Amino acid sequence: MEFSLIDRIRQRTAQSRDDVRLGIGDDAALLAMPSGQELAMAIDTMVEGIHFPRDTVAADIGWKALAVNLSDLAAMGATPAWALLALTLPNANEAFIDGFADGFAQLAQMYRLALVGGDTTRGALTVSVAVHGFVPPGKALKRAGAQVGDAVLVTGTLGDAAGGLRMLQQDGRADAQSGYLIDRLNRPTPRVAAGLALRERANACIDVSDGLLADLGHICTASSVGAEIDTALLPRSSALLSLFDDASSLHFALSGGDDYELCFTVPAQRVASVQTDLAKLGCGATRIGRIVEGEGVKVRDANGQWLEPVQRGWDHFSA
Ligand code: ADP
Ligand code: MG
Numbered sequence: 001m002e003f004s005l006i007d008r009i010r011q012r013t014a015q016s017r018d019d020v021r022l023g024i025g026d027d028a029a030l031l032a033m034p035s036g037q038e039l040a041m042a043i044d045t046m047v048e049g050i051h052f053p054r055d056t057v058a059a060d061i062g063w064k065a066l067a068v069n070l071s072d073l074a075a076m077g078a079t080p081a082w083a084l085l086a087l088t089l090p091n092a093n094e095a096f097i098d099g100f101a102d103g104f105a106q107l108a109q110m111y112r113l114a115l116v117g118g119d120t121t122r123g124a125l126t127v128s129v130a131v132h133g134f135v136p137p138g139k140a141l142k143r144a145g146a147q148v149g150d151a152v153l154v155t156g157t158l159g160d161a162a163g164g165l166r167m168l169q170q171d172g173r174a175d176a177q178s179g180y181l182i183d184r185l186n187r188p189t190p191r192v193a194a195g196l197a198l199r200e201r202a203n204a205c206i207d208v209s210d211g212l213l214a215d216l217g218h219i220c221t222a223s224s225v226g227a228e229i230d231t232a233l234l235p236r237s238s239a240l241l242s243l244f245d246d247a248s249s250l251h252f253a254l255s256g257g258d259d260y261e262l263c264f265t266v267p268a269q270r271v272a273s274v275q276t277d278l279a280k281l282g283c284g285a286t287r288i289g290r291i292v293e294g295e296g297v298k299v300r301d302a303n304g305q306w307l308e309p310v311q312r313g314w315d316h317f318s319a
Pocket of ligand 2: 118119
């Protein structure tokens with residue numbers, strides 16, 4: 001691909017780090033690993049029309065492509081360091097590249113993350129970002145490790161991104177509430193600081209990318225336990241509650257994807273101190289249930305009735 005496009009990306013994402021011995025421009029990047037650390041690596045691909053709506057602005061695509069990957073590092077309790085970017089574009093659109101790189105750089109800067117290389121090809125708009133981070137040996141947060149009796153917590157609020165997508169699909173009103181939800185969809189906040197704070201404190205952790213039920217289900221499977229959650233405890237934003245009825249907002253909070261909050265389990269006696277510390281980091285955490293013997297996620301409604309799962313959805317919700 002044209003050098004000028006790659007050069008534009010390089011210039012707009014410039015971030016100096018001592019451990020980058022050789023960045024964009026050679027056949028491979030050369031990186032110095034900090035001694036005694038484990039390397040955490042993750043990659044996620046976003047395809048236009050599938051992972052983001054077709055008319056999403058370039059800067060939001062750039063931000064989100066990195067954010068979803070930083071969220072994976074956050075869920076492991078890893079410190080972000082480097083990224084690779086594979087970009088497939090239908091045409092060599094400089095305005096798109098500039099916007100994309102600016103959105104990417106805006107988030108990268110917050111973590112001093114260096115873009116060290118990538119690949120640029122022609123085709124349907126597709127963005128793959130690979131991230132690399134560090135974690136002290138044996139200290140990474142995993143999906144396995146939840147213990148019976150643990151409390152289940154989640155950072156931030158749930159269902160906002162799904163609500164934002166619904167507003168877009170309905171040609172959303174341009175009010176502040178729908179703007180908030182659409183922003184949560186397009187510019188998710190990876191909970192990196194929270195993930196670091198949870199190291200050596202959470203027994204299990206995952207980021208909520210596919211919806212709470214699916215992702216907490218992954219913790220249960222990996223940990224060989226079950227979970228019980230209460231719908232009355234699910235944190236929902238005032239924007240979500242004001243734009244949707246209770247059933248719809250509950251459905252989004254339980255099954256909507258793309259929130260990129262952390263769901264984690266901690267021993268019950270540790271809940272208060274963890275909540276205090278995460279609140280100081282600006283994301284807060286809400287206790288939504290507990291880990292029990294058995295398997296799968298059970299959901300109790302506000303009247304104490306167990307909801308019946310219907311495959312991966314919930315038939316009580318008509319959203
Ligand atoms: P090669 O044929 O050796 O893979 P490329 O022309 O694909 O070379 O890439 C040249 C340099 O630009 C490499 O260092 C590569 O990592 C970097 N690069 C290419 N595309 C991107 C991109 N989208 N983002 C960041 N770096 C890129
Ligand atoms: Mg290449």
